[in-house]
Structure formats: structure tokens, C-alpha cells
Amino acid sequence: MAKPGAPADAATIAEQDVAGPSDDFLAELQASWARHGAATIEQVRNERPHDYLRLMASSLAKRAEGKSDAIETLSDDEIADELRQILGRLAAAGAGPGP
Numbered sequence: 526m527a528k529p530g531a532p533a534d535a536a537t538i539a540e541q542d543v544a545g546p547s548d549d550f551l552a553e554l555q556a557s558w559a560r561h562g563a564a565t566i567e568q569v570r571n572e573r574p575h576d577y578l579r580l581m582a583s584s585l586a587k588r589a590e591g592k593s594d595a596i597e598t599l600s601d602d603e604i605a606d607e608l609r610q611i612l613g614r615l616a617a618a619g620a621g622p623g624p
Contacts, residue, residue, distance in 0.1 A: 563618040584611055 546554075570577040585607050599607070 563615075566615060567619065581608065581611055 566577070566580070569580065585604065588607065
């Protein structure tokens with residue numbers, strides 16, 4: 526394995542791709558989210574509303590995965606309710622839509 530900061534060789538990169546992200550990487554990602562998540566969502570909402578909307582839609586779709594009622598089977602009212610719940614959680618975290 527390469528020393529920290531040294532470029533990895535192709536075999537090491539290939540092994541990492543097959544193995545997926547390391548536990549250390551996932552721990553760092555979670556720590557970063559805990560520190561910056563709400564502020565980052567707020568920044569995206571303000572500066573890139575189209576990406577914010579994509580995040581909202583993706584979150585709704587992920588929540589519906591694995592359920593017997595896939596998003597295609599949800600009514601408009603059910604989708605609106607899901608979006609209200611997501612917006613409520615974002616608002617509670619200080620990252621909901623502004624005025």
C-alpha cells in the first residue's frame with residue numbers, strides 16, 4: 526500500500542474500486558456531514574436551486590425504494606406529503622426553504 530499522500534498504483538486503485546469505500550473514508554464522510562450537512566444544503570438551496578430540487582426528488586425516490594409501493598404507484602397527494610415531510614426535516618435542521 527502506498528504511503529499517505531503518495532500516488533497509488535493502478536492495482537491498488539482497482540482493488541479499492543472492487544472493495545468500495547473504506548471504513549475510514551465513510552467515517553470521515555459522516556463526520557463531515559455532521560459538521561457541514563445543514564449548512565451545505567442551505568447553500569445549495571440558495572445558489573443552485575435546480576440541484577436542490579434534484580436532491581429533494583432523489584431523496585423521495587430513495588425513500589420509496591424497497592417498499593411495495595414504488596414511486597410510480599404513489600398518488601400526487603402521497604408525493605406531495607412525502608415532499609412536505611422532507612421539507613419539514615430540512616426546516617428542523619435549519620436548511621429548509623426560505624421565505
